[in-house]
Amino acid sequence: MSALTYTFLGPEGTFTETALMQVPGAADASRIPCTNVNTALERVRNGEADAAMVPIENSVEGGVTATLDAIATGPELRIIREALVPITFVLVARPGVVVSDIKRISTHGHAWAQCRLWVEENIPNADYVPGSSTAASAMGLLEGDAHYDAAICAPLIAGEQPGLNVLAENIGDNPDAVTRFILVSRPGTLPERTGADKTTVVVPLPEDHPGALMEILDQFASRGVNLSRIESRPTGQYLGHYFFSIDADGHASDSRVADALAGLHRISPATRFLGSYARADKQAAVVAPHTSDAAFASAHAWVQSILRG
Numbered sequence: 001m002s003a004l005t006y007t008f009l010g011p012e013g014t015f016t017e018t019a020l021m022q023v024p025g026a027a028d029a030s031r032i033p034c035t036n037v038n039t040a041l042e043r044v045r046n047g048e049a050d051a052a053m054v055p056i057e058n059s060v061e062g063g064v065t066a067t068l069d070a071i072a073t074g075p076e077l078r079i080i081r082e083a084l085v086p087i088t089f090v091l092v093a094r095p096g097v098v099v100s101d102i103k104r105i106s107t108h109g110h111a112w113a114q115c116r117l118w119v120e121e122n123i124p125n126a127d128y129v130p131g132s133s134t135a136a137s138a139m140g141l142l143e144g145d146a147h148y149d150a151a152i153c154a155p156l157i158a159g160e161q162p163g164l165n166v167l168a169e170n171i172g173d174n175p176d177a178v179t180r181f182i183l184v185s186r187p188g189t190l191p192e193r194t195g196a197d198k199t200t201v202v203v204p205l206p207e208d209h210p211g212a213l214m215e216i217l218d219q220f221a222s223r224g225v226n227l228s229r230i231e232s233r234p235t236g237q238y239l240g241h242y243f244f245s246i247d248a249d250g251h252a253s254d255s256r257v258a259d260a261l262a263g264l265h266r267i268s269p270a271t272r273f274l275g276s277y278a279r280a281d282k283q284a285a286v287v288a289p290h291t292s293d294a295a296f297a298s299a300h301a302w303v304q305s306i307l308r309g
């Protein structure tokens with residue numbers, strides 16, 4: 001089998017790279033760091049890479065909008081795997097710099113949001129300099145970037161770079177923070193059903209009328225499909241026009257999920273299927289007896305018998 005090529009939000013040392021390394025075989029595969037999520041996905045769309053690892057959701061800060069928007073539009077992509085990474089942050093600076101010297105701190109926007117309380121308490125006057133990733137901000141210090149004097153990054157990088165001094169550890173406001181990442185490839189064969197799966201869809205709000213969101217939710221509720229994430233994002237077309245990005249428990253080959261997908265397509269034909277893949281936490285879905293595959297098969301057989309007369 002030829003080795004696969006992966007893109008990821010880089011450079012080396014990002015949390016996204018840690019997530020990629022959870023993929024079996026990734027350590028020996030070709031790995032291309034990209035400066036943003038769009039480029040990582042574009043290189044999959046144009047065939048330069050087989051799959052991209054990108055962040056989608058953080059337990060403290062919520063959805064990564066760059067990813068939610070990039071996979072919702074453009075040529076279709078499929079999520080084939082998810083990875084969970086516990087998030088802890090350190091504050092780093094060049095040797096000789098102490099906390100009281102710090103005026104500007106750079107990091108990724110999601111990391112900054114997760115360290116807000118610590119920064120307010122310890123360096124209240126520090127300005128924020130946006131970075132394309134935590135690792136890019138840390139490496140900028142080594143490359144002599146004069147725009148900032150400290151970075152917030154993963155402990156991993158700090159440990160590997162002798163030119164970076166760790167000034168504070170565990171500076172995240174929530175010690176249990178976790179970021180969820182997705183491995184995205186071009187459409188192909190669906191990953192097999194494991195019994196502990198997730199299905200992701202993008203549903204444009206059907207023609208704006210009272211109860212439109214309720215109609216979407218009802219497709220899942222009436223088939224006993226639990227949702228683990230639902231977020232609204234503007235389509236960008238005009239004010240008030242939204243799509244919903246949804247994660248549901250189960251696999252497209254589960255009858256209850258397939259039936260819900262068909263219902264979504266009926267009420268919102270531009271619904272986009274983004275994949276069915278194994279849950280990283282391996283938690284099996286709780287299926288009520290009346291929404292099991294057997295119950296759907298029996299109901300279908302009953303209707304067929306009625307039609308046969």
Ligand SMILES: O=C(O)C(=O)C[C@]1(C(=O)O)C=C[C@@H](O)C=C1
Nearest residue numbers: 014015016055108110133134179
């Ligand atoms: O900057 C990184 O290291 C990333 O992998 C990105 C990212 C994110 O987008 O949320 C990943 C995990 C952390 O929550 C902070 C930043």
